Amino acid sequence: MRHAQGPLLTIDLTERTASTTRIDDRLASFVGGRGLNTSLAYDRIPFDADPLGPENRLFLSTGPMQYSTTSYTGRMAATAVSPLTNGLCSSNAGGFLSRNFTGAGYAAVEITGVSDDLLAVHVREVGPDGEPDVTFEAVDDLEQAEVSAVSDRFAETHDLGPEHVACVGPAGENEVRFASVMISDTRAFGRGGLGAVLGAKGVKALTFAGDADAEIEVDWPDEAAEVHREAATSDSIMKRQGTTSVTELANEVDALPSYYFAETSFEGVEGISGDRVEEKKYEKGTCSQCAFACKLPTRDEATGVETEGPEFETVMAFGSNAGVDDVVDVMRANELCDELGMDTISCGDVVSMFLESEDEFGNADLVRSLVEQIAYREGVGDKLAEGVHRAHEEFGADDWTVKGMAFSGHDGRALNGQGLAFATANRGADHMYGEFYPYEYPLVDPDEAFDPQGLDGKPPKLVAKENRNAVLDSAVVCKFSRGTVTDDRLAALLDADYDDLQSLGARVVELERAFNNARGFDRSDDTLPYADAIDGFDAALSEYYALRGWNDDGTVPGHGDGLDPAGAAPADD
Ligand code: SF4
Numbered sequence: 001m002r003h004a005q006g007p008l009l010t011i012d013l014t015e016r017t018a019s020t021t022r023i024d025d026r027l028a029s030f031v032g033g034r035g036l037n038t039s040l041a042y043d044r045i046p047f048d049a050d051p052l053g054p055e056n057r058l059f060l061s062t063g064p065m066q067y068s069t070t071s072y073t074g075r076m077a078a079t080a081v082s083p084l085t086n087g088l089c090s091s092n093a094g095g096f097l098s099r100n101f102t103g104a105g106y107a108a109v110e111i112t113g114v115s116d117d118l119l120a121v122h123v124r125e126v127g128p129d130g131e132p133d134v135t136f137e138a139v140d141d142l143e144q145a146e147v148s149a150v151s152d153r154f155a156e157t158h159d160l161g162p163e164h165v166a167c168v169g170p171a172g173e174n175e176v177r178f179a180s181v182m183i184s185d186t187r188a189f190g191r192g193g194l195g196a197v198l199g200a201k202g203v204k205a206l207t208f209a210g211d212a213d214a215e216i217e218v219d220w221p222d223e224a225a226e227v228h229r230e231a232a233t234s235d236s237i238m239k240r241q242g243t244t245s246v247t248e249l250a251n252e253v254d255a256l257p258s259y260y261f262a263e264t265s266f267e268g269v270e271g272i273s274g275d276r277v278e279e280k281k282y283e284k285g286t287c288s289q290c291a292f293a294c295k296l297p298t299r300d301e302a303t304g305v306e307t308e309g310p311e312f313e314t315v316m317a318f319g320s321n322a323g324v325d326d327v328v329d330v331m332r333a334n335e336l337c338d339e340l341g342m343d344t345i346s347c348g349d350v351v352s353m354f355l356e357s358e359d360e361f362g363n364a365d366l367v368r369s370l371v372e373q374i375a376y377r378e379g380v381g382d383k384l385a386e387g388v389h390r391a392h393e394e395f396g397a398d399d400w401t402v403k404g405m406a407f408s409g410h411d412g413r414a415l416n417g418q419g420l421a422f423a424t425a426n427r428g429a430d431h432m433y434g435e436f437y438p439y440e441y442p443l444v445d446p447d448e449a450f451d452p453q454g455l456d457g458k459p460p461k462l463v464a465k466e467n468r469n470a471v472l473d474s475a476v477v478c479k480f481s482r483g484t485v486t487d488d489r490l491a492a493l494l495d496a497d498y499d500d501l502q503s504l505g506a507r508v509v510e511l512e513r514a515f516n517n518a519r520g521f522d523r524s525d526d527t528l529p530y531a532d533a534i535d536g537f538d539a540a541l542s543e544y545y546a547l548r549g550w551n552d553d554g555t556v557p558g559h560g561d562g563l564d565p566a567g568a569a570p571a572d573d
Contacts, residue, residue, distance in 0.1 A: 021573065025571070075478055119202055
């Protein structure tokens with residue numbers, strides 16, 4: 001099986017040291033990306049680690065597909081214990097950093113400890129015998145700096161563009177529980193608050209550069225060129241409207257959360273639809289090497305607002321869920337979240353929760369003010385920065401989260417399989433973990449579609465989809481490759497049998513689950529605010545556990561006995 005190459009780089013911020021470890025056997029077993037990060041996290045983060053403490057570790061990696069020039073591969077994975085969910089969380093981001101990360105020559109980078117000074121950590125190409133080239137720079141001048149200012153600083157002082165930089169904005173420094181790690185200025189490791197993990201460690205930025213990947217030669221199969229060609233010639237509406245192409249469909253089938261989840265369709269949808277977003281798009285946008293180019297650089301000439309996006313989930317969180325019906329207001333919230341370094345979904349949902357408590361739905365000026373207050377933890381923003389799960393009682397609101405993570409769109413009350421996927425996801429209420437919604441709108445061929453209501457026959461498909469997505473996140477391949485990177489092509493690209501890839505995905509999901517079990521997670525966490533309204537929810541959950549070989553209480557057999565439930569990860573040299 002193809003896998004990422006290079007050693008593990010460990011950066012100890014407390015000691016200000018860097019060291020490398022050969023992890024060849026582990027790479028052969030877990031490929032790269034989320035799989036590699038998860039196996040390392042399972043073995044190296046104490047199960048009782050404080051998410052914002054020095055013992056938590058943040059892992060960054062790419063996978064073998066980053067050595068190709070194939071579309072859908074300009075992405076990376078990040079993993080740590082989440083300060084939002086308190087469980088292990090992997091997040092995925094596009095942009096242009098992945099090739100510079102592989103250029104530095106490491107399969108993965110591990111960040112541990114804590115620095116008293118605000119630091120930039122500069123990672124350069126690994127030496128021929130594995131000796132690291134890492135420097136630590138105090139960057140007091142960047143304290144509370146916004147994301148674009150961080151990029152400007154390294155362009156000026158290090159001659160590095162934003163495609164070399166991962167950083168946190170003020171929200172990360174202020175430990176907002178849904179702060180992002182930002183890369184390439186506008187792309188985010190958004191879900192799970194990994195920016196707060198980096199900020200708590202005293203790291204403002206990481207930079208990566210080198211040419212180590214030029215040494216790596218891979219004999220790619222024909223499927224690599226086929227995928228690239230199809231990405232270039234596809235006439236998918238996503239190439240014009242990105243994920244917002246689904247907004248009106250979601251509204252039609254009552255899957256568009258609105259007014260802080262009180263409703264599932266929005267009368268103002270036309271003002272925030274994919275067409276409105278497309279009208280503001282001023283050029284094509286993409287990730288490294290990707291000919292599909294579904295990103296959305298947008299600008300409003302009248303107000304001067306310029307951003308990348310909003311994507312569908314931001315349209316939901318800062319649009320329909322906030323009662324806001326003007327796409328420019330959503331663009332402005334998107335721009336602010338990127339500059340301040342916050343997940344637009346969790347931020348938009350907690351803002352919507354506050355608007356409900358104040359009877360202020362639709363107040364776009366208040367939305368902007370709240371976003372800034374949250375990032376700097378000022379006024380009521382200090383409480384909202386804790387996220388919906390921790391703050392809802394104080395505001396008399398319902399807890400619209402799973403495992404502490406606020407819901408994304410594609411409402412599970414209409415799309416019941418997606419609802420089950422929100423419940424089982426190890427990282428909480430996120431649509432991309434199990435990604436069941438395409439089968440239920442449907443956005444897939446009719447023979448793959450499911451009736452959105454009910455759960456009959458869905459658990460086996462959900463298990464297979466969660467496993468497949470874990471493989472894509474390990475490879476690392478974008479999930480919007482659906483329909484192009486078929487199962488057969490994925491197997492060819494990774495030089496593997498598809499059944500073996502399913503097994504890999506299952507091991508990754510199980511390791512996440514076992515880690516979270518050790519932190520106290522069980523069946524009671526795999527639930528939904530509307531679980532009782534979905535016919536057969538409990539039976540489907542039990543079927544899901546049985547298919548995975550887990551206990552009916554949602555735990556992995558043996559997880560509490562110090563056993564490695566997924567098969568021992570090979571020892572590192
Ligand atoms: S499909 Fe879109 S999000 Fe995915 S890698 Fe390509 S440009 Fe990036």
